[in-house]
Amino acid sequence: MHFTGQVYRHPIEARTPLLEVTAGCSHNKCTFCTMYRNTPFKLSPLSHVEEDLIEMKSMGVEIKRIFLVNGEPFILSTDKLVEISNLIHKYFPEIETITCYASVKSLKTKSLEDLKKLRKLKYNQLHIGLETAYDPALKQMNKGFTQAEAYENIKKLMDAGFEWDAIVMMGVAGKGMSDINVKETAKLLNELPPYLVSIMSTSVSVGSELEVLRDKGEFIEPTEREMLEEEKKLLELLDFEDAYFFGGHVFNLAPINGSLKIKEKIIKEIDNYILKLDDHILNGTYQRPNI
Ligand code: SF4
Secondary structure, three states, X not given: OOOOOOOOXXXXXXXXXXXXXXXXXXXXXXXXXOXXXXXXXXXXXXXXXXXXXXXXXXXXXXXXXXXXXXXXXXXXXXXXXXXXXXXXXXXXXXXXXXXXXXXXXXXXXXXXXXXXXXXXXXXXXXXXXXXXXXXXXXXXXXXXXXXXXXXXXXXXXXXXXXXXXXXEEXXXXXXXXXXXXXXXXXHHHHHOOOOEEEEEEOOOOOOOHHHHHXXXXXXXOOOHHHHHHHHHHHHHHOOOOOOEEEOOOOOOOOOOEEEHHHHHHHHHHHHHHHHXXXXXXXXXXXXXXXX
């Protein structure tokens, strides 16, 4: 298999076969992210993609779901994504879902017709790094899109028949900004409900732009307690039930997952973690190792 540099996939895809179609991330500028800083973006040759599919086929297993790596394969042209899916269908005609990370920035490059075409080819359940729908935080995190663009492009995605995973970051707007951050984010999720809500705690990675902003006093880190309270507030504001809540990211101090149908139970579980954790942890900020 061809894999270049460090490879990332959503934790919920732990059992999904990975297929490299790009290396690095075409954006590679999010303030908090150092994942691909040392891996230049490039498109994998189709010959490599096909060789990997042949190798996967030789294992003799059925593949119904596949996850394209790396950072943001959905930035590839529609024609290229069609070519990749044609290869996948050639070796795995049973395929039901082709998924990957995506961003609102990559959705901006696709028309409704493009998205409908890709949906027919089984692209679905994209993991979208929304992080927040609060405009000042989107700007500070240098996500490459605005709140208005998030509404417009996620609606277009849903109109094309896609389900989507909303990856949202607790604490991303900084200390004292939880209320506005969750209010704006929950409003978008309620209007454009995802099938999955994935929560990640904000951590200032060594070597990130966010570290520079923090050291200059332009980003004030929320405490761990604030991030857990923010998670509870977000859950309280969500008005849809037909989705799964994934809080099991390694960055999260309360690794809780479950259907939004039982969100009151999830909120209670977060409260239990708050009761169990030491005050010096809850009232401080914890730098996770760079991933
Ligand atoms: S968060 Fe995602 S889109 Fe942003 S730089 Fe990292 S991999 Fe790229």
